[in-house]
Amino acid sequence: xxxxxLTMGDAAGIGPEIIVKAFEAGQLDDTVVLGDVAVxxxxxxxLGGRVTVQPIDGPVRSAAPGALPVLQPASLPSDVADVPFxxxxxxxxxxxxACITExxxxxxxxxxxxxxxxxxxxxxxxxxxxxxxxxxxxxxxLSVDTGEPPPVRMMLANDELRTVLVTIHVSLRRAIDAVTFxxxxxxxxxxxxxxxxxxxxxxxxxxxxxNPHAGExxxxxxxxxxxIAPAIAAARADGIDASGPYAPDTVFMRARDVPGxxxxxxxxxxxxHDHGLIPxxxxxxxxxxxxxxxxxxxxxxxxxxxxxxxxxxxxADAASLVAAVKMAxxxxxx
Numbered sequence: 059x060x061x062x063x064l065t066m067g068d069a070a071g072i073g074p075e076i077i078v079k080a081f082e083a084g085q086l087d088d089t090v091v092l093g094d095v096a097v098x099x100x101x102x103x104x105l106g107g108r109v110t111v112q113p114i115d116g117p118v119r120s121a122a123p124g125a126l127p128v129l130q131p132a133s134l135p136s137d138v139a140d141v142p143f144x145x146x147x148x149x150x151x152x153x154x155x156a157c158i159t160e161x162x163x164x165x166x167x168x169x170x171x172x173x174x175x176x177x178x179x180x181x182x183x184x185x186x187x188x189x190x191x192x193x194x195x196x197x198x199x200l201s202v203d204t205g206e207p208p209p210v211r212m213m214l215a216n217d218e219l220r221t222v223l224v225t226i227h228v229s230l231r232r233a234i235d236a237v238t239f240x241x242x243x244x245x246x247x248x249x250x251x252x253x254x255x256x257x258x259x260x261x262x263x264x265x266x267x268x269n270p271h272a273g274e275x276x277x278x279x280x281x282x283x284x285x286i287a288p289a290i291a292a293a294r295a296d297g298i299d300a301s302g303p304y305a306p307d308t309v310f311m312r313a314r315d316v317p318g319x320x321x322x323x324x325x326x327x328x329x330x331h332d333h334g335l336i337p338x339x340x341x342x343x344x345x346x347x348x349x350x351x352x353x354x355x356x357x358x359x360x361x362x363x364x365x366x367x368x369x370x371x372x373x374a375d376a377a378s379l380v381a382a383v384k385m386a387x388x389x390x391x392x
Contacts, residue, residue, distance in 0.1 A: 059088060059171065060117075060168070060169065060170055060171040061088055061089055061090045061117055061170055061171070062086075062088055062089045062090070062170065062171060062172050062173075062174055062383060062386050062387070062390075063089075063090055063092055063117065063161040063164055063165055063170035063172070063173050063174070064077060064086065064089050064090065064091050064092065064173075064174045064175075064176065064383070065091075065092045065093065065154070065157040065158055065161050065173065065174070065175045065176055066091055066092065066093030066094065066097060066098065066153075066154075066157055066176055067154060067157075067175065067176030067177045067178050067364065068150045068151070068154050068176075068177060068178045068179045068182055068364045069094065069097045069138050069139070069141045069147075069149070069150040069153055069154070070141045070142065070143055070144060070145050070146070070147055070150045070179070070182070070364070070366065070369060071144075071150075071176075071177055071178075071179060071363070071364025071365060071366060071369050072177070072364060072365045072368055072369050072374035073176030073177050073178075073364065074093065074097050074098055074100070074101035074176070075101040075104060075105060075369075075370075075372065075374055076176065076360075076374050076375070076376040076379045077091060077093075077098070077101070077126075077176060077376075077379065078098070078101045078102050078105050078109050078126065079105065079374075079376040080376040080379050080380050080383065081109055081126045082105070082108060082109050083376070083380070085376075085380045085383060086126070086383065088387070089174070089383065090114065090117050090127050090128075090129055090170070091126060091127065091128045091129065092128075092129055092130075092131065092157040092158075092160050092161045092164075093128050093129075093130065093153075093157055094128075094130055094134050094138050094139060094153055095111060095113045095128050095130050096138075096139035097138060097139045097141075097153075098111045098126065098128050099111045099139075100139055102126070104370065104372055105372055109125075109126055110122070110124065110125040110126065111125065111126050111128055112125035112126065112127055112128065113128055113129075113130060114127045114128065114129050115129075116129065116169070117129060117164050117169045117170050129160075131156045131157060131159070131160040133156045133159075133160075134152075134153050134156050134157075135149040135152050135153055137149060138150060138152075138153040143366070143369040143370030144366035144367065144369045144370065145366070146179060146181045146182050146185060147182055147185070148182065148185035148186040148187075149186070150179070150182045150186075151178070151179065151181075151182030151183040151184070151185050151186030151188060152186035152187075152188070154178040154179075154182065154183065155183060155186060155188045155196070158175065158178075158193065158196055158197070158200070159200060161173045161175075162197065162200040162201065162355075163200075165355045166201070166354075166355065171356070171386075171390045172355065172356035172357065172358070172386040172387075172389065172390045173197075173355065173356070173357045173358075173386075174357075174358050174359065174379075174382050174383055174386050175193055175357065175358075175359040176359070176360070176379065177359070177360060177362060177363045177364045177365070178192070178193060178364065179363070179364045179366075180192050180227075191227045192226075192227050193350075193357075193359065194210060194212055194226060194227070194350055195227070197210070197350055197353060197357055198210045198350075198352075198353070201353050201354055201355070208352050208353065208354065209244055209248065209352050210248075210350055210351060210352035210353055211223060211224075211245050211248045211249070211350075211351045211352055212226050212348060212349075212350060212351070213249070213252070213325070213348070213349045213350075213351050214334065214335055214338040214339075214346055214347070214348050214349075214361060215338070215346070215347050215349060215385075216338060216341055216342065216345045216346045216347065216361070216381075217315075217345060218314050218315055218316055218321075218341055219310060219313055219314050219315070219321070219326070219337060219338050219341060220253075220313075220324065220325040220326070220338075221310070221325065221326045221327075221328050221334040221335070221337065221338055222245060222248070222249040222252075222325055222326070222327050222328070222334070222351065223245070223327075223328055223329075223330070223331055223334045223335075224236070224237060224241050224242055224245045224327065224328065224329050224330070225237065225241070225329065225330055225331065226331050227331065230330065233329070233330045233331065234268065234281075234330070237268055237281055237285060237286070237329050237330075238285060239285050239288055239289050239292075240289075242265070242285060242286055242289035242290075242327070242329075243289040243292050243293055245327050246263055246265065246289065246290070246293040246298060246300050246327055247293065247296070247298065248351050248352050249261070249263055249325050249327055249351065250263055250293070250298045250299075250300070252349075252351040252352075253324055253325055255389075256388075256389065258324055260299055261298075261299065261324040261325060262299050262301075262322070262323045262324045262325075263293070263298060263299060263300040263301070263323065263324070263325055263327060264300075264301060264302055264304055264309050264312070264313055264322070264323035264325070264326045264327070265286060265289075265290050265300055265301065265302030265303050265304065265326075265327045266302065266303060266304055266305075266306040266309045266310075266326055266327065266328045266329060266333060266334075267281075267282045267286060267302070267303035267304060267305060267306055267329070268281045268282065268286065268303075268306070268329040268330070269281060269282065270305075270307070271305050271307075272302075272303045272304060272305045272306070273303075281329075282303045286302070286303045286329075287302075287303060290302055290303065300327075301323075302327075306328065306329070306333050309323075309326055310326055310337040313325070313326045314337075314341075338361065339361060345361075345377060345378065345381050346360070346361025346362075346378055346381070347359070347360070347361060347378070347381050347382045347385045348360070348361055348382070349385060349389075356386055356389045356390050357386075358382040358383075358385045358386045358389070359382050360378035360379045360381070360382050361378050361381075362378055
């Protein structure tokens, strides 16, 4: 079976060390790391030196048994291992971007079956001159050689709740302007199509409002009446089981699926980044997984950032990374 391709993330963050922890726990047996060998060896040494890091020449696993295979892109900065922990550094941003670029090249050429990304830092990317605000936008652009890239959406999921976002990494003021009929309808369609691919025959899609109390019929804003409800009606005309708009302060509780409280919905479509991510992260970042929907390949990532305050301490938890790896396997069974 082709390997999962795991990018190391920002060298100044916790990505390298949680990768080593996950490998040591036996969770990365089908995985190749795209990263800097010296950075990964620094992380292994930090955690007691029990993991051997072995450079490999290609994505076919050729490391010795028990060794962590690391494929180092040729374009990495030569001194990225000198980046101090917990600091924004252009070298770390450039290295993270190089690993993502190589992972996309390999998965598109059929040499890997999915991409799992460790956390990157958006300011480090910017400092390196990378023209993308984050993973999602970069992966979207790299997924095609020419022409318009595919529409993508961010889904954050754990065992209790799934949420898909209409808008992501823009200011709140710009996000409100980006909540359009087309954007909402496209998000509902992507969510429905993706959940069907995950084995849910007829996903129940709840659509959250934008305004308090979903606008109260236009009293607190008219986006629900003017934009969101018509998009839901269009989705239903397509045969999608979409409903709403629901008040964004309660719909997530209704969708949460736990023993004794079966969720009313399979996924919630949220208008803006924090509406959708706060409830999932509140339930525990340890088990949360970010899945980019709409790409021509599978991409998952942990539900947390670079955690500069923990980087270099050895205390970072690898649970969300392990969950992301497991999700990638689930979505690529062949």
